[in-house]
Amino acid sequence: MKILAVDDDKIALQLLEEALSSCGYDDVVTCDSGAKAFELILDDLDHFDCFLFDVQMPGMSGIDLCKEVRGLHEYDEVPIIMVTAMSEKRYIDQAFAAGATDYLTKPYAVFEVGARIGLVEKLSGERRAVSESTSVIELLIKELDKATRHGLDAPIELRGVENVLNYPAFENYLTQLSRGVFHMSSMFAIKLRDAETLHACLPPLEFKEVLRRSAKVILDKLEEFDTFLTYRGDGVFVGIQPRNGAKELASLGDEINVDLQADDPMAPPELPESAILIVGEPVVAKFLARPGSLENLHSAIANVEKKAKEKKTAESANKVETFDDVWPPTRQAQDEQELRVEYDELLKAALEEYETLGEFPKSTRTVNR
Incomplete structure (x- = not known):
């Protein structure tokens, strides 16, 4: 695996190179400026499999470099690990917003570097196996199919909306916050109402567009705060923001209406006019370790699932079944029309028989007097 490590501190760069070498990674290229x-990167013909960027560098910072690399088509999915001594939340936010895959804080242990790179190597190996075993057209078809076909429970990646992370990156983000200000944050979950129906009825790309527009509405309403969002699957969005944003979360109410058309001439015709988002009760983060941060995430999801279930139960209980529910008006009209046609046919047959016999036909039924 070919790695590019970038750091303006030559001593730090040398230590990082030695750490990688001790873990068995010798194909490392180093550079002292962004x-x-x-x-x-632009001139390299062999292609890098992984990047390690220092955040703070003169001129082009590691975050700016991350943005530029993500703008290159051939590197839009290559893992990027930010390596820095800066653990403040704003640096972590900026790194993940720029497209970072993970975040390594100095000082770091050699085994931690090896563990992070090991995961990266596995991803790169899978990508290399695909490229070697299929043609360019087959690969494009596979990627297109992968991008458009998702199960309802799949954590779909929503690109094109700022501050929306894919789910693995979101978990990594929580891990980094847990080292500093995670306990000062609020986690929340919001569920797309009737997600099952929308997923079953809409084409894959249109369902993904509903999710994308819903995510944008959520973030627009919380734009004053450093809110990060992810789509977890099953119609559920999960987000985190500073605790002082709890009042803003409360102001969202129980539901958010999403105008999916919004006078947009480019809106797919299959999209419904609107969608409803159910807002769950936020969870104030209290744990500092990774298991605790994931426990808060699961609690937030449980809150919104409970509220969605309660709303559905209440609506079912309040619904009064009428005659029209059992036998809708359209069905009534259809049956009445069929009866009228049948009556007209019987009457016509009886008149024809009368004209033939000169009298009404006698009933075959015996009448008791």
């Missing part, structure tokens, strides 16, 4: 690194 600008030089980007030129190297």
Whole structure:
């Protein structure tokens, strides 16, 4: 696996290179500036499999370099690990917003570097196996099918909406916050009402568009805060923001109406006019370790699932079944028309028989006097 490590501190760069070498990664290219690194990336013919960028560098910072690399088609999915001594929330936010896959805080242990790179190597190996075993057209078809076909429970990646992370990156983000200000944050979950029906009725791309527009509405309403969002699957969005944003969460109410058309001439015709988002009760983060951060996430999801179930139960209980529910008006009209046609046919047959016999036909039924 070919790795590019970038850091303006030559001693830190040497230590990182030694740590990688001790873990068995010898194919490492180093660079001491973001600008030089980007030129190297553009000129390289062998393609890098992983990047490690220092956040704070003069000129082009590691975050700016991350944005530029993500803008290159051939590197839009290559893992990028930010390596820095800065653990403040704003740096973590900026790194993940720029497209970082993970975040390694100095000082770090050699085994931690090896564990992170090991996961990266596995991803790169799978990607290499695909490219070697299929043609370019077959790969494009596979990627297109992968991008459009998702089960309802799949954590779909929603690109094109700022501050929306894919689910693995969101978990990594929670892990980094747990080292500093995670306990000062609020986690919340919001569920797309009737997600099962929408997923079953809409084409895959249109369902994904409903999710994308819903995510944008949520973030627009919370734009004053450093809110990050992810789609977890089953119609559920999960987000996190500073605790001082709890009042803003409360102001959302129980439901959010999403105008899916919004006078947009480019809106797919299959999209419904609107969708409803159910807002769950937020959970104030109290744990600092990774298991605790995931426990808060699951609690937030449980809150919104409970509220969605309660709303559905209440609506079913309040619904009064009428005659029209059992036998809808359209069905009534249809049956009445069929009866009228049948009566007209019987009457016509009786008149024809009378004209033939000169009298009404006698009943075959015996009448008791």
